[in-house]
Amino acid sequence: MCKNVVLIPLKSSVDPAMQKSCKPAMLGRMWQASSRAFSLDHWPSHRFGCCQWQKRQQPSKYYILYRWIIFIAVLAINIASFACQRIPVKYHGLKVELNYFKWFIYLTNWGFMLIAVQAALALGVVYYYKNDRNLNLTYDEDDVPVPMSRRKRTPILCRVYWLTQNVATDLAFVISLVYWALVYDPEIHEINAINLLVHGGNSAIMLCELAVTAHPIRMAHAMYGAGAGLAYGLFSAFYWAVGGTDRLGQAAIYPTLDWNKPAAAFGFVALCAVVLVMAHGVATCLAVVRLRLAKRLYAKRAQSDRLTLPTH
Template sequence: MKMSFFTEHFSVEKLFPVQKNPRIFIASQVYYYEKRECENQWHMKVSIFSRDRRSRRFTCPYEYRNWQYNKSQPNIKYLIYRTCHAAYLLTTWILSLDRRSYVFLTNWGYTLLTLQSVICWIMLTSATIDSRVSKGFSEGCLAKFHNVYWIIHAISNAIGFLISIIYWTTIYGPSGGKFTATNFFVHGSNSITIFLDLCITAHPIYLIHCCYPMIFGLVYLTFSIIFYFCDKGRGGSGMIYNILDWNYPGKTTGIVIGILFFVIFLHALTFIIYKLKIIIYEKIMKSNNQSQQEIHSTGPPEV
């Protein structure tokens, strides 16, 4: 069991973001609870039925329904969600831009979050149009983009949570940051949309992919050092954040090392959310399958 877990998440093969079944990247994995009518059938979990003697229809007040039972084909409900998700992020990303946006980790992270959402929307839209027009489905678009999307998705999740935590604990209060709509978009709603997306998407998360947000962090670290020397040369302070001040290299180095380890923890947190989602999904699937078996074996109640 331990060896299979290690092979699944830490093998060299899993390091490269290539999925044998790229269709999983256009699939959702969510149930919703809805009121519905069942004709000539009944649901074992429901104890109250309303009967119509003329049509012999039984009302099953509530039942778990799957957005996308067939995960090999695009789904219109999931497309609506992805369209709203991409439109919201793209709009708020544009509103957050200013002449110093390129400097801050916040804007780097929010740009990647928006980019991965747009790429996912392109893949799903392309697959949906393909399936509707040609009555089939080609994996061409998925094969081209799913690995890029997967890397950006892994980076933006961990970095997004990191941005929210660091901003609200070390910058907003201590540094006199003001609560504005833009600040909430890029420092608060980013984590909300990330969590929502983790609960809905169906594609897997591997622990070994923590290397991608760490590489991203090292790239930004390199940029901050270059910015420090360039800004100092122009007579500036060279400081981007109070906790990333290379005027005090020893202290800043210690903070950076701690943040890199924290990124690993945050990626592990996204993995835990993913596993909990799978556990809940499988329990619901098992419960529904058992109910369906009981329906077929016993039939509807007598009238």
């Protein structure tokens, strides 16, 4: 029975040629998503010049005042840190002459100079958008379906500022942590105003920046802070190789970064890179919390405005 029936295999519902063409398309979308995450483009870019807690598209006068205060304060701390150098009072080793230019070999001072640079760039961004009369954007990047191809590139000034702010934030958190946990020696170091400002005030300033600024923090940008940490590690190795010493004549800039013990020095640099990534994760979480609080606040204000009866 049914001897003459021929079974014909069913074809796949998806053409093999189509399957092959889907793979490059999927890889292309993955590449675009990853490249966008690592890039320094953000739309709308006027967010770089605004405070998170304002409604206007252009920088408010209070935010401009804030930017001037931060810039002047950070610049003054940098100048005071450089000008007020001295051999620690508690130091009783061999007599050494103070070399002011060795101020530039310390990661602490690299980090605080970077805070000053990002403050200056932020001030420039504020005035860039303050003078822009063509702003007509009142929505966030994720709230409107504008194709990526139609979005304008973020200005180079904003991209440089964003990069600098990311690295300055990561370095500030790690410098404060590493200094008080591993570097601070009560028998040598003094606890004075400048020491507290450059090893604690740095993190306080960047926390304030995270709370006030309107632009986001992307987790993928952690690579920039980690790269800065590795760059300082390479600098310290080169400085040691050419015979450089710290301000007290020691071969290592920091006791925990002694290249006479390369294994320990490499381990410390790698540890710092990992901690920098973790610090960036903390900054990203704080930025997300700030954004959600602001959206909730604006939603409550909008609801109260709708329920308010007219007075005329």
